[in-house]
Amino acid sequence: MGDVADKAAILISNYSRDHPVFLQLSDYFWVKNQTVYGLPYGTNGSEYLLMTFLALTNSYHVPPEIERGRLACRRCVVVGSGYRLRNSSLGEVINKYDIVIRLNNAPVHKYEKDVGNKTTMRFFYPESAHFNQHLDNNPDTLMVLVPYKPMDIVWMKIILNDEKRVRKGFWKMPPIIWEADLRNFRILNPYYMEVAGTKMLNPGQDSKKRIRVKPTTGMLAITFALHFCDLVHIAGFGYPASTNKNQSIHYYNKATLKNMGVKAHSINGEAEIIKKFIRHKLIQNLTYF
Template sequence: SLPGVGWKILAGLALVLGMAWYSISREERYLHLFPFPVQDDSMLCPPGEVEKKATLLLGNYTRDHPLFLQLNNYFWVKTPSPYELPYGTKGSEDSLLRVLAITSYSVPQSLQSMKCRRCAVVGNGLRLLNSSLGEAINKYDVVIRLNNAPVHRYEADVGSKTTMRLFYPESAHFDPKRENNPDTLLVLVPFKPMDFLWLETILNDKKRVHKGFWKQPPLIWDANPEQVRILNPYFMEITAAKLLNLPMKQLRKVKQKPTTGLLAITLALHFCDLVHIAGFGYPDSANKKQTIHYYEQITLKSMVASEHNISQETQAIKKMLDLGIIKNLTYF
């Protein structure tokens, strides 16, 4: 009778093993069908990686330049700025000093002390609409946004966290408190001397300046001066000279200027350990009726009069993607 029992035990074992194999292979089949992210490697921090790769792109690259202009060491280089705005501050010192006296320049300690800064630069492109990227964007340590792009009512697609927002007077959102977090740094990108004057009159509640802008900037802009910063024009200079190869010696003749978006990526290259972008890229130039932003109905036609060279900027971003300096969360 023992052999019979032995067979039963063997049969039972075979059955158990067979079921185990079946459940494992079934699980593998499910994993194959529904790949679960075991660990998101794209968010692992490679310290020094961006810095190293940026050197290939930007040449004698250094992170020694302060992000924001400050009053006490205003001449941040030993020699006065060789360029006028937007690439330097030559000729705009007086109005700049008045603005620096009422704003701040520090980088918050919470950002400064981070071992790894994982940054998302969020563009304003139409491809963010219905992307459901909001939750992913909020996971980054630093989220940089541009101009007047709204967050309110678009949270599911663009997220709700804003660490820095780059803007100039004509692109300032009239309600900064609604579209930003209380601790968002509102970073003025000065394109012309009038931009300092606008900020000064707004923050000091003086008589507003109406002339000298290509579009009427907000006359009321309720922002906390403590949160306002002035971007160091060095980053605009680097974007123009190194990414767009504009001839810096003949700047007066060259009307072209970098977009705030490309500038934000340059800033991220100097500040972050991981740079991901989302919502960059324009529709095909043949597609004249396609809207270009996720929040408003303007088309490529509106860019014709602007001083931006879209195809050149696209090439610059493609190059960065190819070199693996930045990664894209949307398609490009």
């Protein structure tokens, strides 16, 4: 049995596994779990919009492999997009985990030897949805929307309903043609973003103040895994030194730190948190950090 819950309770203040993984109508989350924050840290102000979206997907159940209580020990790996995965030959190892969580538009096709080809969940937001639904996911992969802003939910509803596309409100144009299966789409509970943004990156955060730093999707996925899994491993995390402007940051392209907008994120802060978790054996790193 993994001991993530026991260790996480020591390192994360007010740690709890009592929150739903995904938003769903039956929870009436905006009544039972009122939040002071708006998206991406809470649902304040977006209740009606979320209700219209959840009405589309509410009839679909969570797949058995991620249903709570289904496995005696849920072994998870969060697969990052980092250069460290290139030529790692970790594909077969990654495929053996019960839950494989991938991030944004990180591809699988043509990189199977290094990253595997099993995807249980993919965390994404509209601007990061430029991936091949068939080649980079499995037919039963859960597509988990991380809503950073109300327009993200609007975009997802438009895609699922095949409505007239909206081209404004995004920092980068998301796909306008996208094959989507209603059965596979969920919205991640913003609770995990709040934990990452307050209890990890800004410990002691006053709930009345605006959260200063947005966690990366990778930090969010690790936070989620620590609340959901019994064993948490990571692979492909970490950036080159800030002085190294020419080193690729991804295993699948030649983008460097110069190409990445890091101003909204605390890259160094996240690195320290991950190192702390590794040091305390809360998580294990399959690559180097």
